[in-house]
Amino acid sequence: MQSTYNENAASRPLGADADSLLQSSSTAPATILIVEDETLVSFFIRTLLEDRGLKVAVAATAAEALQLIEALGTNLGAAIIDVGLPDTPGDQLVAPIRSKLPQLPIVIATGFSETEFGRRFQADERVRVIGKPFDAPLLWSALADLDDQFA
Numbered sequence: 435m436q437s438t439y440n441e442n443a444a445s446r447p448l449g450a451d452a453d454s455l456l457q458s459s460s461t462a463p464a465t466i467l468i469v470e471d472e473t474l475v476s477f478f479i480r481t482l483l484e485d486r487g488l489k490v491a492v493a494a495t496a497a498e499a500l501q502l503i504e505a506l507g508t509n510l511g512a513a514i515i516d517v518g519l520p521d522t523p524g525d526q527l528v529a530p531i532r533s534k535l536p537q538l539p540i541v542i543a544t545g546f547s548e549t550e551f552g553r554r555f556q557a558d559e560r561v562r563v564i565g566k567p568f569d570a571p572l573l574w575s576a577l578a579d580l581d582d583q584f585a
Contacts, residue, residue: 464511465489469499469527470543471520475566479514482570496522503531510538512577512584516566517544517551525551528561536560539580543568 466483470476471494483490491506493499496519503510513531515524525542532538537560544551545566555561562576577584 465491465506465509466511467491467493467499467502467506467513467515469493469496469513469515469519469524471495471516471518475516475543479573482573495519496524496527499527500530503527503534507534510535512539512541512581514541514543514573514577517542517546525554528555528558532558539577539584541573541576541580 468479480490491502517524540561542563543566548563548565551563564576
């Protein structure tokens with residue numbers, strides 16, 4: 435199931451969204467990438483971030499996320515990634531992100547075992563794993579633990 439945002443984005447060239455995000459002023463906050471295929475969850479995260487004045491880019495698949503990561507590069511401020519994506523497990527995005535942006539804060543959201551994913555990423559101090567469903571305080575806590583801009 436794709437969100438309304440993703441359906442609308444699919445009808446526009448991906449580069450157009452990335453270009454508009456890149457054209458904002460250098461004093462504006464970095465863009466937060468949401469990689470989530472569930473409509474309500476994506477909307478919930480997007481609303482939380484935008485209500486705090488943050489810019490958001492949304493991808494419903496790993497393939498879309500990789501395109502946005504390439505287009506936005508160092509303009510990314512963090513990534514919130516669902517594990518259960520339709521094309522590739524979301525946790526597999528960490529390696530390509532790390533190759534381009536080694537310090538990017540990443541929150542991995544999973545409906546599976548938090549312990550398993552937590553162990554998998556325990557050596558990466560810039561990754562936090564949270565369980566789904568999650569609430570706003572848990573997401574903000576994970577983000578703030580990774581970067582003071584979210585405190």
